[in-house]
Amino acid sequence: MKILETERLALRHLSAGDAEFLIELLNDPAFIQNIGDRGVRTTADAHAYIQNGPAASYAKNGFGLSLVILKETGESIGVCGLIKRDALEDVDIGYAFLPRYRSMGYAVESTLAVKKYATDVIGLERLVAIVDPNNFSSIRVLEKIGFTFEKMVRHSEDDIDLKLFATTL
Numbered sequence: 001m002k003i004l005e006t007e008r009l010a011l012r013h014l015s016a017g018d019a020e021f022l023i024e025l026l027n028d029p030a031f032i033q034n035i036g037d038r039g040v041r042t043t044a045d046a047h048a049y050i051q052n053g054p055a056a057s058y059a060k061n062g063f064g065l066s067l068v069i070l071k072e073t074g075e076s077i078g079v080c081g082l083i084k085r086d087a088l089e090d091v092d093i094g095y096a097f098l099p100r101y102r103s104m105g106y107a108v109e110s111t112l113a114v115k116k117y118a119t120d121v122i123g124l125e126r127l128v129a130i131v132d133p134n135n136f137s138s139i140r141v142l143e144k145i146g147f148t149f150e151k152m153v154r155h156s157e158d159d160i161d162l163k164l165f166a167t168t169l
Helices: 016-026 029-034 043-061 106-122 136-144
Strands: 002-005 009-013 063-068 075-082 091-097 126-131 148-154 161-167
Touching: 002 016, 002 106, 009 075, 009 106, 016 029, 016 043, 016 075, 043 063, 043 075, 063 091, 091 106, 106 136, 126 136, 126 148, 136 148, 136 161
Parallel strands: 091 126
Antiparallel strands: 002 009, 009 063, 063 075, 075 091, 126 161, 148 161
């Protein structure tokens, strides 16, 4: 199901057919370092990840992570979307791209579209993002789309301190 479209990108719900792409993305060393190891190594793992994560969020919240596709080629290049985490009061925006598609403006383009969707379709008035303090490229994306640093937070007792950025919509 297509959710959004920008000049260069289309965003749609993740589905079982995206398993191989997710295995590649979720096992990228930068993903593991900056976001975390999701333990997705096989097609079955990827299917479970989709069902228990994005698909469950679509059903419960009406939103979730979406697949980001290059309109020109149809290639899957990343994920971007809204996430409601139990540890955070507000909905947050999340995104990740394969290494070969970084530093090309796709993160800014897709997050701006998701930010607009959060306001216009979901009706949110505030949006947050959490990021590893050492993930400088992700921090730059957040600042470019109007987020400002608010405070340090921790997802769980065994997690590192993360920077929480926020914006009023």
